[in-house]
Amino acid sequence: MVWQRVPVASSTGGVSINVFRCPVRDRMTASKWALDRHLKTHSADKPYVCHICSKTFKYKDSWSNHTKMHSMNESL
Numbered sequence: 001m002v003w004q005r006v007p008v009a010s011s012t013g014g015v016s017i018n019v020f021r022c023p024v025r026d027r028m029t030a031s032k033w034a035l036d037r038h039l040k041t042h043s044a045d046k047p048y049v050c051h052i053c054s055k056t057f058k059y060k061d062s063w064s065n066h067t068k069m070h071s072m073n074e075s076l
Contacts, residue, residue, distance in 0.1 A: 019028040020035035024042050029035045037059070046056035048063035052070045057063040 017030070019030060020032055021028050022035065022038055022042075024039075027038060029038060040058045043058070046058050048057040048060055049055070050057075050063065050066055050070070052067070055066060057066065
């Protein structure tokens with residue numbers, strides 16, 4: 001994970017901002033959290049598993065939304 005300051009052009013003149021750069025692709029994010037989430041796209045790891053249908057997910061929020069779908073279907 002690489003942190004750096006980069007110049008950003010703006011209508012009011014150049015400014016520098018802190019960014020985190022992806023070591024795999026030419027992608028920059030403004031926060032470590034966003035970079036950590038982005039880096040999961042390069043991994044085959046899917047640690048979140050639905051206990052109902054066994055579908056796997058890279059992201060906890062995707063898993064959570066999926067399991068809520070099962071709950072909604074059961075209540076119908």
